[in-house]
Amino acid sequence: MEAEAGDADAVTLVLDPLDALRGHHAWVAGLARKDGEAIAFEGGLDIPDEGLARRVEDIPLGVELSRDGVLSIAVRPSRWLDGADFGRLSPAAGAGPRVITADGQVHNAWYLGARSPRAFEARFDEGDME
Amino acid sequence: MRRVAWLACIATIAACGGTEEGFGSVVVDVDGETASREGWPVTADGETIGFVDGWSLSFDAVVVSLAEFTLATSGSRSAELASDPVVVDLHRGVPTAWTFEDVPARRWDRVSYRYVPPTAASRNVNGVDDGILEEMIAEGATLYLSGTATDGEETVTFAWPLAVRVLNTHCHSGVDDTDGMVVRRSGVSEAQLTIHLDHLFFDTYATDDADMRFEPVAAVADEDGHVTLDALSSQPLADLRDRDGEPLRDSSGVLVLYDPGPLALERDDLREYLLAAATTTGHFQGEGHCDYERE
Numbered sequence: 407m408e409a410e411a412g413d414a415d416a417v418t419l420v421l422d423p424l425d426a427l428r429g430h431h432a433w434v435a436g437l438a439r440k441d442g443e444a445i446a447f448e449g450g451l452d453i454p455d456e457g458l459a460r461r462v463e464d465i466p467l468g469v470e471l472s473r474d475g476v477l478s479i480a481v482r483p484s485r486w487l488d489g490a491d492f493g494r495l496s497p498a499a500g501a502g503p504r505v506i507t508a509d510g511q512v513h514n515a516w517y518l519g520a521r522s523p524r525a526f527e528a529r530f531d532e533g534d535m536e
Numbered sequence: 537m538r539r540v541a542w543l544a545c546i547a548t549i550a551a552c553g554g555t556e557e558g559f560g561s562v563v564v565d566v567d568g569e570t571a572s573r574e575g576w577p578v579t580a581d582g583e584t585i586g587f588v589d590g591w592s593l594s595f596d597a598v599v600v601s602l603a604e605f606t607l608a609t610s611g612s613r614s615a616e617l618a619s620d621p622v623v624v625d626l627h628r629g630v631p632t633a634w635t636f637e638d639v640p641a642r643r644w645d646r647v648s649y650r651y652v653p654p655t656a657a658s659r660n661v662n663g664v665d666d667g668i669l670e671e672m673i674a675e676g677a678t679l680y681l682s683g684t685a686t687d688g689e690e691t692v693t694f695a696w697p698l699a700v701r702v703l704n705t706h707c708h709s710g711v712d713d714t715d716g717m718v719v720r721r722s723g724v725s726e727a728q729l730t731i732h733l734d735h736l737f738f739d740t741y742a743t744d745d746a747d748m749r750f751e752p753v754a755a756v757a758d759e760d761g762h763v764t765l766d767a768l769s770s771q772p773l774a775d776l777r778d779r780d781g782e783p784l785r786d787s788s789g790v791l792v793l794y795d796p797g798p799l800a801l802e803r804d805d806l807r808e809y810l811l812a813a814a815t816t817t818g819h820f821q822g823e824g825h826c827d828y829e830r831e
């Protein structure tokens with residue numbers, strides 16, 4: 407995409423759900439380990455289309471954008487689940503993973519973590535676009 | 537107080553616009569709204585504002601340290617007001633922070649002011665307690681709140697020096713829905729810096745349907761029933777606890793979640809949330825918003 411050259415202190419993103427993620431904003435599946443216990447989990451993140459809920463502001467950049475450079479936005483999934491307590495996920499009905507539901511603590515922690523500017527990294531590389 | 541540029545304007549009055557515009561006076565009051573004086577719940581215009589979790593609160597002190605009230609235009613002209621640093625206690629009334637004479641009469645569409653830490657040289661406008669002022673200076677606090685809250689069973693006290701430097705700029709008028717204000721010729725024009733204390737207790741900044749809550753604050757009171765600012769750090773936003781240490785739920789049984797929305801937090805805990813929320817408290821002429829920049 408094209409953008410205007412000049413100073414850029416920060417980046418703002420708007421998060422929209424994707425069909426590829428089963429209609430969610432994000433999807434995770436994994437294994438959490440603590441004190442010798444392992445918990446398999448999976449689930450989707452939903453962010454309501456209300457107010458500023460889908461906006462992520464003040465992702466630090468601090469560069470002068472020039473012609474023909476590349477602006478990269480990296481996601482840091484390691485930040486998403488800061489503060490999540492997987493032990494509070496309800497037991498799975500069968501042998502499958504525990505499911506992250508929208509009314510639980512893990513979803514709340516993810517909801518905050520995924521929308522934090524700390525969950526993203528913006529970088530600008532000067533040079534010709536390939 | 538007179539404008540510092542007034543003498544210069546005598547020599548070059550046409551350049552200052554004086555002959556065409558005339559001059560007026562500006563009185564700048566600071567208002568913490570009824571809540572700063574009477575606490576919550578409070579009823580105004582038939583609407584009751586208060587905490588959704590059953591708490592009531594009264595303040596003992598609501599001190600704000602302010603400086604650099606400015607009037608300017610989008611064309612970069614400044615009224616060059618000499619606004620010295622002041623401290624005011626909004627629990628004690630609606631004090632006048634500054635009065636400016638001989639201000640060019642016109643629309644000033646760029647209004648701004650700052651929350652700055654006080655110094656020993658700050659002018660104590662309406663009897664701010666010396667001990668509070670000393671603590672604010674020591675802590676670099678621009679806001680200081682102290683008071684008592686109760687839910688009918690438990691009573692807690694708090695005293696918080698909030699170290700947040702804020703530039704409030706591009707202030708919009710809550711009176712006539714325009715940018716800035718008009719200084720009337722040969723008259724007295726009133727400006728009000730309105731401090732919205734309810735923002736400190738909002739549970740979301742992502743949407744405009746925030747509720748005011750106090751239970752997460754009260755839950756970290758010490759054995760004497762006092763809540764320190766640092767104790768709020770023990771409340772992670774993603775895992776708020778009640779006073780029994782159990783997950784905090786609302787009256788419907790839903791986990792309580794504080795959503796900072798676009799507020800920038802260094803850590804996702806209630807202390808940082810409160811400090812970030814404090815940056816949004818400064819308004820103009822009632823409900824008028826400013827652009828908030830934490831400095």
